[in-house]
Amino acid sequence: WLNMFFFFFFFLQLSSLRRLVWIYSPKFWSEMILTLFYDSEISDTLLEGDMVISASKNALSCLNDYCRWPKSPSGWVEVPYSIANDFCESVIESAMKSIASKTCVRFVPRTNQVDYISIENLAGCSSSVGRSGGAQQLSLSMDGCINYGIIEHELLHSLGFHHEHTRTDRDKYIWINWQNIPEASANNFQIKDTNLNTPYDYNSIMHYGRTAFAIQSGLETIIPIPNPLVSIGQRQELSYTDIQRINMLYECGELITPM
Numbered sequence: 001w002l003n004m005f006f007f008f009f010f011f012l013q014l015s016s017l018r019r020l021v022w023i024y025s026p027k028f029w030s031e032m033i034l035t036l037f038y039d040s041e042i043s044d045t046l047l048e049g050d051m052v053i054s055a056s057k058n059a060l061s062c063l064n065d066y067c068r069w070p071k072s073p074s075g076w077v078e079v080p081y082s083i084a085n086d087f088c089e090s091v092i093e094s095a096m097k098s099i100a101s102k103t104c105v106r107f108v109p110r111t112n113q114v115d116y117i118s119i120e121n122l123a124g125c126s127s128s129v130g131r132s133g134g135a136q137q138l139s140l141s142m143d144g145c146i147n148y149g150i151i152e153h154e155l156l157h158s159l160g161f162h163h164e165h166t167r168t169d170r171d172k173y174i175w176i177n178w179q180n181i182p183e184a185s186a187n188n189f190q191i192k193d194t195n196l197n198t199p200y201d202y203n204s205i206m207h208y209g210r211t212a213f214a215i216q217s218g219l220e221t222i223i224p225i226p227n228p229l230v231s232i233g234q235r236q237e238l239s240y241t242d243i244q245r246i247n248m249l250y251e252c253g254e255l256i257t258p259m
């Protein structure tokens with residue numbers, strides 16, 4: 001039994017050695033950064049990680065009605081917002097300005113509008129999809145969500161957009177590895193119609209990363225096909241197609257002029 005004890009001890013050493021090698025590998029750090037940014041979106045109470053369940057789930061399925069923000073007489077789509085005092089506003093405002101500079105959407109500080117986005121420091125990063133009526137919370141936790149790309153991602157939810165990996169044609173472009181997805185998270189991969197006749201976009205700021213909702217950290221759940229090496233899950237800037245979709249949904253037409 002002494003032999004068994006030594007064997008156990010040896011095994012313990014081996015696994016901690018492996019862990020040490022893993023911690024010093026660049027892959028560990030890239031996974032770590034991804035985890036920091038993306039896992040913060042995940043919360044049990046929210047659908048698809050960072051989308052608040054609401055009656056009006058999809059601006060694309062309710063064209064011309066309440067889910068879209070209305071056009072003002074000037075032709076701009078004005079989205080009123082308020083920002084809680086906790087924030088340094090500049091990064092939030094620069095994300096808003098970036099969307100405005102490429103589309104006809106204008107985020108305007110709320111005066112007395114009934115429907116508006118209320119940006120608050122709550123748990124996780126989350127938003128309703130489209131206009132939901134009254135004050136709708138857009139949560140940007142100071143603990144992990146104050147990042148330019150994440151803010152743009154949440155703002156796009158508030159304009160009516162779902163995640164790219166849930167498009168109706170997604171099975172032609174990605175393979176969902178259900179084996180690595182816990183049953184409780186399966187709803188995050190449910191298909192929704194958000195295509196707007198645009199091509200599938202791996203580079204969309206609304207695309208989740210390859211380890212999203214994995215049963216165990218580092219396991220892959222979304223694998224691009226046919227080329228598994230295509231990168232997905234960027235949170236840097238709106239893609240060309242992200243911009244195109246906003247302009248289509250809100251019928252921006254000729255109105256797009258750089259601010």
Ligand SMILES: [Zn+2]
Pocket residue numbers: 048049050051153157163
């Ligand atoms: Zn999201």
